[in-house]
Amino acid sequence: MSVTREEVLACLKTIQAPSGVDLVEAGLVRALSVTGGAVRFVMEVSSPDPFEPAKAEAERKLAALGCAPVSIVMTAHSKPSAPPDLSPTRKAEPAGPEKIPGVDRIIAVASGKGGVGKSTVAANLACALAAEGRRVGMLDADVYGPSQPRMLGVSGRPQSPDGKIILPLRNFGVTMMSIGLMTNEDQAVVWRGPMLMGALQQMLTQVQWGALDVMIVDLPPGTGDVNMTLAQKAHVDGAIIVSTPQDVALMDARKGIDMFNQLGTPIIGMIENMSTHICSQCGHEEHVFGHGGVSEEAKKLNVPLLAEIPLHLDIRLAADGGAPIVVSKPNSTQAQAFRSLAKSLIESGQA
Numbered sequence: 001m002s003v004t005r006e007e008v009l010a011c012l013k014t015i016q017a018p019s020g021v022d023l024v025e026a027g028l029v030r031a032l033s034v035t036g037g038a039v040r041f042v043m044e045v046s047s048p049d050p051f052e053p054a055k056a057e058a059e060r061k062l063a064a065l066g067c068a069p070v071s072i073v074m075t076a077h078s079k080p081s082a083p084p085d086l087s088p089t090r091k092a093e094p095a096g097p098e099k100i101p102g103v104d105r106i107i108a109v110a111s112g113k114g115g116v117g118k119s120t121v122a123a124n125l126a127c128a129l130a131a132e133g134r135r136v137g138m139l140d141a142d143v144y145g146p147s148q149p150r151m152l153g154v155s156g157r158p159q160s161p162d163g164k165i166i167l168p169l170r171n172f173g174v175t176m177m178s179i180g181l182m183t184n185e186d187q188a189v190v191w192r193g194p195m196l197m198g199a200l201q202q203m204l205t206q207v208q209w210g211a212l213d214v215m216i217v218d219l220p221p222g223t224g225d226v227n228m229t230l231a232q233k234a235h236v237d238g239a240i241i242v243s244t245p246q247d248v249a250l251m252d253a254r255k256g257i258d259m260f261n262q263l264g265t266p267i268i269g270m271i272e273n274m275s276t277h278i279c280s281q282c283g284h285e286e287h288v289f290g291h292g293g294v295s296e297e298a299k300k301l302n303v304p305l306l307a308e309i310p311l312h313l314d315i316r317l318a319a320d321g322g323a324p325i326v327v328s329k330p331n332s333t334q335a336q337a338f339r340s341l342a343k344s345l346i347e348s349g350q351a
């Protein structure tokens with residue numbers, strides 16, 4: 001008997017995970033394959049025992065639906081498989097930008113200069129969007145300094161049960177994949193030309209992203225290969241440029257905006273990070289890198305200023321500690337800046 005993918009998902013939605021939400025909503029159903037009556041999928045769990053009843057229920061209900069054979073593999077059962085091979089298997093074929101299946105929108109977070117807080121903004125924005133109920137993915141394409149695993153508190157190698165599809169990791173409601181999870185932390189990553197293009201292509205097309213409302217892409221700083229490749233391979237709906245108010249960072253941001261204009265990627269707006277410094281001891285406010293520079297530049301370039309994020313110790317401690325401030329101190333003034341940003345992007349239909 002033949003069943004559809006939709007019927008299988010509807011059936012799995014009637015089964016509760018131990019957390020109380022259904023298996024699909026909990027993001028546990030990965031690599032689902034429905035061929036005729038044969039159903040196979042992976043349940044991504046940290047420890048199998050609590051999930052055995054849900055697995056048995058799924059097997060029973062799918063059999064009652066007419067599915068045969070039903071094969072459910074819990075990832076914790078299997079030995080960690082070898083990391084997916086990222087070496088290019090064939091020459092990259094010239095192909096135009098494509099929609100990633102299941103992904104509604106792609107937002108690139110970029111900066112002209114390194115160290116201006118682009119990854120911090122990307123991580124907080126992703127978590128803030130997830131907290132608003134959006135289905136969010138994070139593709140950490142910062143090949144030269146991938147920091148999303150640390151910022152989003154995930155570790156371990158992503159699994160690839162069939163050696164082709166890569167299972168992403170998930171934390172704080174964000175489905176994430178990073179080039180940093182495929183390399184040793186201390187290993188210098190020297191991605192060049194075709195190898196780099198192949199790695200990005202694989203992260204876009206071979207990762208089991210599932211259905212996402214928005215995918216955030218944390219780009220490397222500057223105007224290099226990765227930014228170009230992303231725009232060539234995927235349909236990027238918009239770019240957010242992060243800068244500090246300093247002239248030097250602004251000049252680099254201008255180059256970044258110019259590049260996106262040339263690539264035909266719309267600029268969603270600019271974010272001034274490290275805008276003012278508020279002393280965590282006495283609350284005194286000072287402008288370490290100046291203030292308002294990004295706002296002036298945004299006016300000149302006729303792009304919106306999306307947010308001004310203060311320089312605050314808690315933002316650094318949270319990001320570097322593996323739980324962005326939006327998650328660790330959601331009601332703080334600092335988190336509010338990111339939460340308002342997420343809300344305004346949702347309201348304007350951009351995320």
Ligand SMILES: Nc1ncnc2c1ncn2[C@@H]1O[C@H](COP(=O)(O)OP(=O)(O)OP(=O)(O)O)[C@@H](O)[C@H]1O
Binds near residue numbers: 220
């Ligand atoms: N608003 C902020 N307040 C305090 N610390 C911040 C803030 N934004 C970023 N930081 C800290 O600054 C450091 C650099 O930030 P981050 O890694 O996000 O920069 P980046 O622009 O992504 O750098 P690169 O592109 O070189 O990876 C981190 O330690 C981060 O915690």
